[in-house]
Structure formats: C-alpha cells, structure tokens
Amino acid sequence: MPCTFPKYTHPDFNQNIFNNAPNCTTQKVQNDGVAPENFHSTSIYPEYFKVEGEWILPSGSRMDCVPLIDENNDIKIVEFRNLKVGDEVVVGRTEDASEGIYLHKNGFKPKNMNTDNFTFRGGRSRETAFSKDYDRLYERLKHDRDNGHIVWVLGPAVVFDYDSRKALSSLIEKGFVHALLAGNALATHDLEGGFLETALGQNIYTQESVPNGHYNHLDLINEVRRSGSIENFIKEGNVKDGVIKTCIENNVPLVLAGSIRDDGPLPSVYGNAYDAQDAMRVQTRKATTVICLATTLHTIASGNMTPSYTFKDGNVRPVFIYSVDISEFAVNKLGDRGSLEVTSIVTNVQDFMVHLKNNLVI
Amino acid sequence: MPCTFPKYTHPDFNQNIFNNAPNCTTQKVQNDGVAPENFHSTSIYPEYFKVEGEWILPSGSRMDCVPLIDENNDIKIVEFRNLKVGDEVVVGRTEDASEGIYLHKNGFKPKNMNTDNFTFRGGRSRETAFSKDYDRLYERLKHDRDNGHIVWVLGPAVVFDYDSRKALSSLIEKGFVHALLAGNALATHDLEGGFLETALGQNIYTQESVPNGHYNHLDLINEVRRSGSIENFIKEGNVKDGVIKTCIENNVPLVLAGSIRDDGPLPSVYGNAYDAQDAMRVQTRKATTVICLATTLHTIASGNMTPSYTFKDGNVRPVFIYSVDISEFAVNKLGDRGSLEVTSIVTNVQDFMVHLKNNLVI
Amino acid sequence: MPCTFPKYTHPDFNQNIFNNAPNCTTQKVQNDGVAPENFHSTSIYPEYFKVEGEWILPSGSRMDCVPLIDENNDIKIVEFRNLKVGDEVVVGRTEDASEGIYLHKNGFKPKNMNTDNFTFRGGRSRETAFSKDYDRLYERLKHDRDNGHIVWVLGPAVVFDYDSRKALSSLIEKGFVHALLAGNALATHDLEGGFLETALGQNIYTQESVPNGHYNHLDLINEVRRSGSIENFIKEGNVKDGVIKTCIENNVPLVLAGSIRDDGPLPSVYGNAYDAQDAMRVQTRKATTVICLATTLHTIASGNMTPSYTFKDGNVRPVFIYSVDISEFAVNKLGDRGSLEVTSIVTNVQDFMVHLKNNLVI
Amino acid sequence: MPCTFPKYTHPDFNQNIFNNAPNCTTQKVQNDGVAPENFHSTSIYPEYFKVEGEWILPSGSRMDCVPLIDENNDIKIVEFRNLKVGDEVVVGRTEDASEGIYLHKNGFKPKNMNTDNFTFRGGRSRETAFSKDYDRLYERLKHDRDNGHIVWVLGPAVVFDYDSRKALSSLIEKGFVHALLAGNALATHDLEGGFLETALGQNIYTQESVPNGHYNHLDLINEVRRSGSIENFIKEGNVKDGVIKTCIENNVPLVLAGSIRDDGPLPSVYGNAYDAQDAMRVQTRKATTVICLATTLHTIASGNMTPSYTFKDGNVRPVFIYSVDISEFAVNKLGDRGSLEVTSIVTNVQDFMVHLKNNLVI
DSSP: OOOOOOOBOOOOTTSHHHHSOOOOEEEEOOBTTBOOTTBOOOOSSOEEEEETTEEEOOSSOOTTOEEEEOTTSOEEEEOGGGOOTTOEEEEOOOOBSTTSEEEOTTOBOOOOOOOOSSOSOOSOSTTSOOHHHHHHHHHHHHHHHHHSOEEEEEOGGGGSSHHHHHHHHHHHHTTOOSEEEEEHHHHHHHHHHHHHSEETTEETTTOOBOTTGGGHHHHHHHHHHHHSSHHHHHHTTOOOSOHHHHHHHTTOOEEEEOOTTOSSOOTTOBOBHHHHHHHHHHHHHHOSEEEEESOHHHHHHHHHTOOSEEEETTEEEEOEEEEEESOHHHHHHHHHTTOOOEEEEESOHHHHHHHHHHHHOO | OOOOOOOBOOOOTTSHHHHSOOOOEEEEOOBTTBOOTTBOOOOSSOEEEEETTEEEOOSSOOTTOEEEEOTTSOEEEEOGGGOOTTOEEEEOOOOBSTTSEEEOTTOBOOOOOOOOSSOSOOSOSTTSOOHHHHHHHHHHHHHHHHHSOEEEEEOGGGGSSHHHHHHHHHHHHTTOOSEEEEEHHHHHHHHHHHHHSEETTEETTTOOBOTTGGGHHHHHHHHHHHHSSHHHHHHTTOOOSOHHHHHHHTTOOEEEEOOTTOSSOOTTOBSBHHHHHHHHHHHHHHOSEEEEESOHHHHHHHHHTOOSEEEETTEEEEOEEEEEESOHHHHHHHHHTTOOOEEEEESOHHHHHHHHHHHHOO | OOOOOOOBOOOOTTSHHHHSOOOOEEEEOOBTTBOOTTBOOOOSSOEEEEETTEEEOOSSOOTTOEEEEOTTSOEEEEOGGGOOTTOEEEEOOOOBSTTSEEEOTTOBOOOOOOOOSOOSOOSOSTTSOOHHHHHHHHHHHHHHHHHSOEEEEEOGGGGSSHHHHHHHHHHHHTTOOSEEEEEHHHHHHHHHHHHHSEETTEETTTOOBOTTGGGHHHHHHHHHHHHSSHHHHHHTTOOOSOHHHHHHHTTOOEEEEOOTTOSSOOTTOBSBHHHHHHHHHHHHHHOSEEEEESOHHHHHHHHHTOOSEEEETTEEEEOEEEEEESOHHHHHHHHHTTOOOEEEEESOHHHHHHHHHHHHOO | OOOOOOOBOOOOTTSHHHHSOOOOEEEEOOBTTBOOTTBOOOOSSOEEEEETTEEEOOSSOOTTOEEEEOTTSOEEEEOGGGOOTTOEEEEOOOOBSTTSEEEOTTOBOOOOOOOOSSOSOOSOSTTSOOHHHHHHHHHHHHHHHHHSOEEEEEOGGGGSSHHHHHHHHHHHHTTOOSEEEEEHHHHHHHHHHHHHSEETTEETTTOOBOTTGGGHHHHHHHHHHHHSSHHHHHHTTOOOSOHHHHHHHTTOOEEEEOOTTOSSOOTTOBSBHHHHHHHHHHHHHHOSEEEEESOHHHHHHHHHTOOSEEEETTEEEEOEEEEEESOHHHHHHHHHTTOOOEEEEESOHHHHHHHHHHHHOO
C-alpha cells in the first residue's frame, strides 16, 4: 500500500481578519537569555506571523520557544537560553491574527469522526488494536527512508536483548535510521554486548549472569576511555557487533546525552544537558518521523523539540511521532505535556523492534 | 534445536528417613466440604505420601487442596468443597517424611547459578532479555503440540486486534491449542468480530468506532441467545472467522467462565464459578504447558490449579507455565501467590501472539 | 464547606421536537432472555421515554440494558437475561426524540471550561493534583452518610494492611458504609486477620510470614464452613476485629461474589455470577456515591450497573463514582468502557483509606 | 517507640584468613580518568582493604567506583572520571581476603527469617502491607532529624499538588530535610506555584487550567533569569510559599540537576550532569536516610551514590534508603541495579507526603 499523508491546507489569507490584521510587533532582548515581557511563545501547531504584510510560517519550529524576526525578515524559533541582546522577539499572546499572530490548529484535514454520544474505548491502552498502526508505520518508514529523516530516540532496553539489538542493527544497515538520540547507558550496554556479550553483566541471549559480570560495563567504559573515542575503540577491533558499531559504519549521527545516573561517561557523551539539547534539535528540526522507545526522559525531551509539521520540497507535511513504551503513563505523558500529535503504542520495545525488522528487512 | 526438559529425579527412598518414616495417617470427613482438623494441604511441588510402606507421588496435583487415600490406596488431590462424608483425608503438617509426607522441592535438577555476592538484574521486568525465552517457548510448543497438552488462558485483549486474533486462529488450526480457558468477554468480542467486524463497537482493524457501535456486542449476544448455542449461531453462517469458530471447527475444548462483569451471558458460559473451576481443572490436570495471556483473574485461577509436574508415559516431567502481561505486577503475582515455576514475559499480548504465529506457523 | 451538587435541569419539553415526537414503541419478548430485534439499549446518561404523551425518566437505570414498559406504564430497566416472554421492550436506536426516546447528555450543568487551544495535563495520572478531589470527597461522604447511600466496592488489598483494615472498620462504625460489595478473597483474608492476625500467612502488621502460614487462610475457610456461616463463626468468638465483623455488627449488607480463583468458598458467597450481579444491583440502584478500590473486576462490574443520576426526594441528583487504584489503566478503564462520570484517583488504596479515616473519623 | 538500628559487627579479624592475607596491592593511574587494568570496583556493601597490616573500612563509599590509597594510607572511593595520573588504585577482583580485599555482606545482623519451603507474598507490590514500614520510617526520621542527615530526592509530582507541597514545606521547616536533590522541573513548578498558583498552567488546588496558563512556567523561568538567581527572585517578594522558598529560608542545601527536557533552565541548575553528580555525592556521602520520591532518574542516580553503611560517632550504622513510587517497576529497579538495601513503598507520592506531615508535624 502506498504511503499517503494528510494534506496540509494553509489558512485562506484573503479573509478580512488576515487582511485587516496588523504586522506582528517585536521587542528587543535586553539581557542574554531573557525574553522581553509579553513575549510570544510557540506551541506544537503551525503558527503564522505577519511580517511586512506577509503571513510567514516558520520552519524548524518547536513548542515553548520564542519567535524572532531576523535581519532578513525571517522568523526563527529560538530557546530562551539562546536569546542574545538585540534580538527582536515577537510579542503578543493572542493567536487569532489580531496581533499579527495566527495559530492554525486544523491545517491537516481531520478525518471524519464518529460523533455518537456514547462510544467505548476512546483511549489508548494495552487493549487498543494496533494492527493498523503497525501497517501504517511500516508504510511511513518505507517512504521516509528515501524521502524523509527518521529520528530514533532510544532507551537502553532496546539493546538488553539479543533479537532486539540485532533487529535495530539491521534497520540501521537498511537505511531506516537517519539519526539516533540516546544516553550513555544505551551506548555503554550496546558496546558491552559487542565486547563481552553481556548487558550489565547478564548474557544478552541466555540472560545468565556471568561470573564477576558486574565488572563488565565498568571494564568496557574504562577501555573506551583509554582508547580516546568510541570510534577508536571499534577500530581496534574490540566490538563484534551492535547498534553503535553499525551506526558508525553507516555514518548515522549519534547524539549521546549524559545524565546524572551515568557511569563513565563514554567519550563523546555530552556532559552538558543544554549542549545535548542543541545537538538533538539539529536532528529533530529535520525530522519527518520520530520513533521514541522505552525512555521517558528522552521521549519528552525530543517530543518537546519536534513540531507537528515540517517542510518537504516546499510543501508542508506532518511529522509523525511514535511513543512506544510498556506503560500507559509513559506513552500518554507526551500528549499530556502538549505534544498532541503522537501515536502511542503500549508494548515491550523488544517485540516492537522485532516486528519492524520482520516487516521492513527482507 | 530439539526440546530438552529438565530431568526429574525421585528422592532416594533407601535413605533412613524414608525407611523409618511411618505411613501417613488419615482422618474421616464428618461434613461434606469440611476437612478434618490438622488436614494436610498440598503445594505446587511434588509431594510423596507413604501408604502401606510405599511412597506414592499423586498425579493431577494442585496447590491448596487436600490429599485423600481412596479405596484402592491411591492418593487423590481434592478441593475442600468437593470433600464427601467418609473421605479419608491425610493429616499432618510436616513435609520432611516424619509423618509419612515428603515434599521434594528440587526434583528437577537446578542449573548451576552464578553465586556472586553482587549481581544486577535478578528480577523479571520490561527490561529483561526475552529472546531466549521466546526460542525455548517455540521449541516447547512444537514438542507439546504432538506430545503434550497445551492449555491457553486468555483475556479479551487477544481478540481486540486483527493480527492477534488471526494469529491465534492459525495456531488453533495448526494444532498448538489443546484447550482454551477464557471468559464471556473473549467469546463475545471474538464472535462480535466474526459477525460485525468490531470489538466493543470499534473496527478491529481500523480502530474506528462505527455508528451505533455500542449496540454491536449486545446484538451479538442477543442473536446467539436466540440461536440457543454458539454452535448453532456459527452453523447458521453468521460468523466469518475468529478464535471461537476455529476452536469449534477443530474440536478444541472451550471453557468459558462467567463473571460479574458479563453482559449476556452467551449460552454455554458457566454461571457458577465453582462449576467453571471443575471444568478448568479437567484441562489443567492434563496440561504440559499453560500459556496465560492478559488476564489476571484467569491466570491466577489457572495457575492455582496447575501443579509444577505431570506424568507423561510413566515419567515425571515439568509443567511449563507462561504468564504474559504488560504489567510486572500481573506477571509476578502468580509467583507471589506460591506458583513459583512460572516464566513471565512482560509485553503486549497482541505482539506476543504475532511472534508465535511468525515462528510456529509456516 | 457544605456539599453542593451540580443541579440537574430537565430538557425543555415545550420544544417542538418533544411535542411533535411520537410515543416510543415496543415489541413483545418471544423467548425468555432474548430481546426483540431493534431493541433500545440504555447508556449511563439520563434517557427519557415518551409514554402516552408524557416524557418519563426511569429510576434505577444502568447501561447496556433494555427498557420495558410495564402494566402501569412505568419504565423498567432490565438485563437481557432477566427478560420474560411477553415483556414489552422499547425499540428504536435514535436518541433525539424522533422515536420517542431522548438522551439528555448535559443535564448536570457543566462548569465552564478553559477553551485554550493549547493546555497541558488534561489526563488523570499519578501526577494529577488530588487535594481538591479529596476535599470534595470528604464533603460528599459527610453529606451522603445521612442523606444518601454509599456503596463500597473493594479488592482484598484493603484488608492486607493493618492501618487500612482498621480505617475501614472505623468508617463502617461511623456510618459511612451503606453496602459493601466484594469477593471471597476480601472476606477470607479479613477474617483470617481477625482469627490469626495474618493475611495469606503474613502478619498484617509486621509483614512477617509466620511458620506454616500458608495454612492460615485454608484453616480459616475450613473453620467457617464448619460453623455453617460467617455469622455463626463470629458469634462463636473466633474473630477479634475486622471489616466483616464490623459490617455484620452494624447491619451493613455484604454482597460477596464468587470467582474462579476462590479457595473455599466461604458460606454466603454467591457461586453464580449472575445471582451476584442481581444482589449487587440492589445496592447500586440505590447508590448516591460508589467508591471502588483496588479491584478491576468488581469496579467494572459495579460501574456498569450504576447510572450517572438517581432520584433523591423527588429530585434528580448525580451519582458520584470514584475509581481508586495504583494503575492508570485500571482507573481509566471504567471511563473507557462508557462509564464516563468517574473521578479517578491513582494511589495505593491503603493510603487512601487512612486519609479518609483521618478526615472523617474524629 | 524509640528508634533502634540493626547493630553492625565487624568481621573477626583474628581469623587466619585475615591474618594470613597479604596487603592489597595498587597500580598507578597512567591517564586521567582511566583506571589501571584489573582495578577493583566497589559494591554497596562494606568492603575492607588491608593496608600495612590493618584492615580498613573506608567512609563515604559508593558502588561502581575505585578505591585509592592516598598518601596517608587512607582509602578513598573515587569515580573513574575523577582519577588523576599517579593515583594508587587498588587492584584485584576477589572479595575473600585472599588479595587483601574483603566484602562483608552480613555485618548488620539479619533477622531470623521464616524458612518454610512454601510461602506467599515475598515480593513488594501495591498489595504489600505498609503500616509497619510507615511507623518505622516515622521513628527513623524523628531520630535522624537530630542525629543524622536526611536527604530527599524528589520528582516534580511532589509539588504539583497543594497538600503535598504544603506537607513538604512543613517538614522542611521542622528540620526533617537536610538536603534536597531534584531537577529543574521541580524548582520551576514549585516556584510557579508560589508565583502564579499553578503548575504547568493548572491551578495546584482546583486542577483547573487557567487562561493562557501554558505561559506560566515560561514566565516564571524568564522572570527568575531576569532576577539573576532564585534567591534574588524570592527576595524581590515574588514567591508566596513553597518548597524552594522554605529550603532557602531554612538554609537547606538544594542540588538542582539539569536535564535534556528542561525549559530554561533556572539559574543555579547544574547544566553539566557530572558536576551535578559531584554536588549530589557531597550530600549522599553524609546521608543516614535517603528518601526518593517519584523520580526514576534521580532515584537511580542517588541510589548508586549511596552506600549501605555510614559512620556515626565512630560507629558503623546502616543508611536507610526509601524508594517511593506508584510503579512496582520503578521502586524495584533500584534493587535490580544492585542497590539492595532499599525499602520500597508503592504509592502516590502526594499521599505519602501528607502521611508524613500528619505523623511528624504537630
């Protein structure tokens, strides 16, 4: 089945409310990292700003940031901490064009919904039927492999299991992974698997704890630190297989964000959380599909940095976000934080990965 | 890979503690359904009873029941409510042979365990590596299809989803299901799927709520009741496909236990919980593998009725119990209630079913 | 703070759509337990039926049942299985008055909602702020103690803990419990606590497993069965304290529904699920507040039998349903099954009980 | 009831295995942040090192670090990343004294356990009886308020709720909090509550979303950044109440660790995860009780930095760790990562906080 997207329709700017609307106004930043009062803040939806009589939809948006008008009259969407003295920040907190700002909630034509007063099973839970969601995901990934930018956001459970780690490696080889965002733990245990066949000292296939296995991840980290970089460590021939090795061999960008629970860390892990954010956003700005697995922290972080739309060949298309976790709380949290356009699947991520491999890798 | 079982070793009855032990003693039941004081109660482990100088291991055991010695000097394991006046109940609450009762905890030779003071990841959770558990399960099911009795204990989520319902139907057709234990809801929504393509009014493939869909399960139940039986309803040609239809066509025994949350119920559902127990135990007594999916109630109920061992061709072999659920609490509860010999897998049952189909049905 | 209820407003029956509407029509039942084709089925909302020119709102409604018109032109809401040959069942599947049936969704004036395009935290989860919900619950319980009918629906965890069991006993003594719906397990482990100070063999205060404690619940059940009834067993002086004893001493009706996971059962447990339903519905018909704790099965069952409104002194008032469980899935499931008017609180039921005692019992 | 601790017993060093054991040996660090091969790594248990004939138990231990012998022949427990060229790292991977290293697993005399073959309810779950755990916790906190160092590790849910935020503030005022470890989100939403009475735009008491409430946390962050520090912002009179204000007024040290999901961040949040670790460890080294609530990330991080024992007035005493969360997975994860000496309580943290206030603050 070919992959079809919801079509995006711009507002009809010939309407009076748009024609009569003023240009949006700005205030200058007085202190680095501090927005002027009454700053406008972005949401996940498409928002248009009237600049010199034109309604502009910015690219690379994300929620909870401020819009700037730069010297070319372009709109830039910037985090508060990245504001610089003199930046021209759009002010105003209406979204109905009256201050030159318009939020366009239903640009992607909604499907017709059953409007019965009384229906069952509106929520998403372990009991939701996921067959069609899977089929649609397979189509989208096949499409976006060649025509998009697929960003994966992963917790360590994905590499704790033999089949899952292998499935993900295959997907990387076959071009379904354009960027991988994760933490020190995923890289550590994946490399531990390729180096010593364990994850946290437990054999990744047999689940047996090997003797003195609690040294394994520490030995791995220590050896990589001695090598100076993950790349060197792999070049030295220490790593048989795995996700990190496959990413590096296939030039898939890795963003590894450090956290307070890390051992090590491995070289190239971002110790500073906000540097990590900047590196992650480089990927989410380009994203057409984002797949978040088994990590509440990175899922929320990435979800917050991802808009609901992107530009592709001059057209506006939706960005698909998948949130896959064993817990309803985790998959629904992204929606509850304002990132509404999410398909949540409640399952074990290992099984999820094996399904993807079975359906995408021949 | 061939399926190999842990080998069972009887205690060495030449030891003095066994030779010197007395025969076990009994007391007569005075009131139907009431055991004599100091009754012995069974566990999930193999227990031997000394009768006329012989140590006997009963067949068809289960936990929390009382052992009787019948007129043939056989041991029968009986629920309290099924005791009859005059039954000879074994009394005594030791398990060390001193009263003619011996519990044999380690008959299935345990594998050598890593005995480090300090290891990680001893529990079973969403982060456990399940690849080997799956592989071993596939082997066991292939073996037991022809040489055992595979009992499935299912919650309704298994039939809420198109792929999962189809996967289970295939497994039934291919002989991997020797009995199916479930409730009114599973049968209702599976038949609703075969009759109207919905589950609780939601299309089982597209997830869309159909207009007035909240009538669908009520219409289905009402029509089956009008037909007089599920079999008649299917014979009339109303059911396109599904788990129940496939069971009936393949002579797989169905035990449908009623509950207080039922609509209907469908004909042939046991209204009385204890009649349902008796019907379920007919299957669990014969079980060699029990697979429990997405139902806490039926899982605990069936687990309680299933011993850790069974006789096959005169030999003692283990009974394998699988508890599959999205919640650690649910999968671990069976163990926490005393049914220790359980492999728990934390996942979405729909994905579990599709995996089984992919690996067992060619 | 005094307890105030949302006020109920009947539809304005002077409108043309009501005046011009026909009386609702009926069909006769041909077979016991089978509804005529095109039967109307009830929802949780108030539904009016036009009979001899009058719009009637039935009392004692519940979802997924059929309305009958009896010989007095009253509307009765009846389960399918309780239909008798000759019963006059209302037919028609519209709810807009055009067939003499009108569903009134917004009779309880809704509060004004924030209608921002973009808000956070719309769902109910572990992170919801519950302070106001608790305060409102305290007020409602104080009100309904003297002016309502408070039905408690309880899982066994409520009596596994010393403080929680004591808190519930106090609430019963102080009149906050008008009916208690539970299963065999709650009664068994509560009585085990009063008899032997354990629950499933574990001391309910110290959590320590007592020697041979796995006999405790079996001994308790066996002794009660020997006594002939729970009442006799208590009269014989075997039970020091607990929920069941306090209910019996305070004439609080107990409905104990059997299930397939029961040991025993205790005398007076309903073995037949549908007899249990009938006994439960006697209580939920009268309910003004229903508190469901830590039992998915009984919560769904009771929720399905409880309407969103009831009559009190000739007026229509809301029925408040609380669903309290540690799992978002469990608390939200009631809503997902169509019982929408539910306040869900995600917590440990033991802590919930202690809060109630601290705020209601002086 | 007075608070009594398990008494610690040192090994009997007069035994031959200790007398005959060699001194432990060391290797010099060659590169900053890289340990020598065969480094010894610490666990959560007490470990003794033989140095110049003396068996030394280090203070301020933690798992997954390396022991150094410093110039005073003291043992220091150091993270890998903090190793410096020339440091003398203890090598050897045995723990039985044979290399001068001895792990003492059972120094705190274990209570006698029931050793029945067959018991129920060994795990910790929502169904565990917590009354005694609470009582013991109250005693320990009363003791450690004056004689210990109580470290709190908190997720943002604690300040999302009116009662919970107030309860925690009271405990700070009354001296039960000696350090607070949290993230940017807790501080942000607590200050948002004191500034605008909302958390993420939702009123913390009524749960209602206020108009344009999604600006509230951004306004708060922006204003604090403008003020230059949290302290300044509070001094300016912007914050009515709350946890952060109470900590600052009571000189309770705050460690706020940044993460990739942060907005802002607030001033004084550690952007660098490893600087944050160092600041957290300053507190956990001194800890006698650690209470971790509703944050998997910070709980694991802090748990990893906390040993099972500490020195108090020259004696060894246990460090008590509490892990409180609504999810069995979360509370048990700490144990599954090797931090075994944890009391887990499965509940809503808001209810937990209110219990503590009710029992500790008069």
